[in-house]
Amino acid sequence: EAAVTQSPRNKVAVTGGKVTLSCNQTNNHNNMYWYRQDTGHGLRLIHYSYGAGSTEKGDIPDGYKASRPSQENFSLILELATPSQTSVYFCASGDAPGHLNSDYTFGSGTRLLVI
Amino acid sequence: GDSVTQTEGQVTVSESKSLIINCTYSTTSIAYPNLFWYVRYPGEGLQLLLKVITAGQKGSSRGFEATYNKETTSFHLQKASVQESDSAVYYCALGGSSSSFSKLVFGQGTSLSVVP
Numbered sequence: 001e002a003a004v005t006q007s008p009r010n011k012v013a014v015t016g017g018k019v020t021l022s023c024n025q026t027n028n029h030n031n032m033y034w035y036r037q038d039t040g041h042g043l044r045l046i047h048y049s050y051g052a053g054s055t056e057k058g059d060i061p062d063g064y065k066a067s068r069p070s071q072e073n074f075s076l077i078l079e080l081a082t083p084s085q086t087s088v089y090f091c092a093s094g095d096a097p098g099h100l101n102s103d104y105t106f107g108s109g110t111r112l113l114v115i
Numbered sequence: 116g117d118s119v120t121q122t123e124g125q126v127t128v129s130e131s132k133s134l135i136i137n138c139t140y141s142t143t144s145i146a147y148p149n150l151f152w153y154v155r156y157p158g159e160g161l162q163l164l165l166k167v168i169t170a171g172q173k174g175s176s177r178g179f180e181a182t183y184n185k186e187t188t189s190f191h192l193q194k195a196s197v198q199e200s201d202s203a204v205y206y207c208a209l210g211g212s213s214s215s216f217s218k219l220v221f222g223q224g225t226s227l228s229v230v231p
Contacts, residue, residue, distance in 0.1 A: 030217075031217050033219065035221075037155075037161075037224075039224075039226075040124060040223060040224075041223060041224075042121075042206055042221040042222055042223040042224045043161075043206065043221040043224075044221075045220075048218075090160070090161055092219070094210070094217045094219060095217050101149065101168050102149040102168070102210040102211050102212065102217055102219070104151075104163075104210060104217075104219050106153075106160060106161040106162075106163075107160065108159070108160035109160045109161070
């Protein structure tokens with residue numbers, strides 16, 4: 001079954017430390033996304049990718065980097081974690097194969113606490 | 116740009132009463148907008164509740180309905196009789212192809228509490 005898998009499910013990090021959130025998809029979608037979800041803000045797009053080797057800035061990229069080494073994998077990297085990055089992070093894959101019908105699948109989320 | 120607006124941040128409804136959560140959208144880059152409602156139950160991930168890809172059509176799932184209205188650029192979520200198990204956060208989203216990229220834009224979310 002096609003799916004998006006995120007790891008870890010939960011993470012506690014110290015301020016100033018490096019954090020890597022991983023995402024794997026088996027949907028064969030070209031596009032992948034990282035969102036963060038905070039109360040009152042909905043889901044906000046951090047980075048996205050068109051395909052292997054590409055990463056693009058979303059609406060709130062500051063403090064984050066992304067890496068797409070393959071079609072299946074898309075990582076979100078916090079080089080110097082700060083408490084303001086405490087949030088729930090969702091990875092998704094998506095495509096619009098016919099340009100009329102869009103298809104998106106979300107992972108279960110990673111809950112990150114930066115102390 | 117592209118945006119989605121949900122006017123209610125928090126809604127409390129008594130069990131068996133009706134519900135409407137408002138959603139309006141705006142897009143300048145998506146040629147064929149698709150509209151979605153996602154739901155996040157406490158402690159769980161994001162789930163697709165319903166999706167409509169054609170203006171004028173209605174989507175339905177688990178007793179919820181939403182009609183894609185291109186004239187008013189709206190996609191309100193309705194349910195005739197809510198249950199406690201419907202308590203969750205609901206997100207309206209706009210998706211579709213913008214040139215060669217498929218994008219998905221979310222509203223702020225509406226937290227629904229259903230009380231006995």
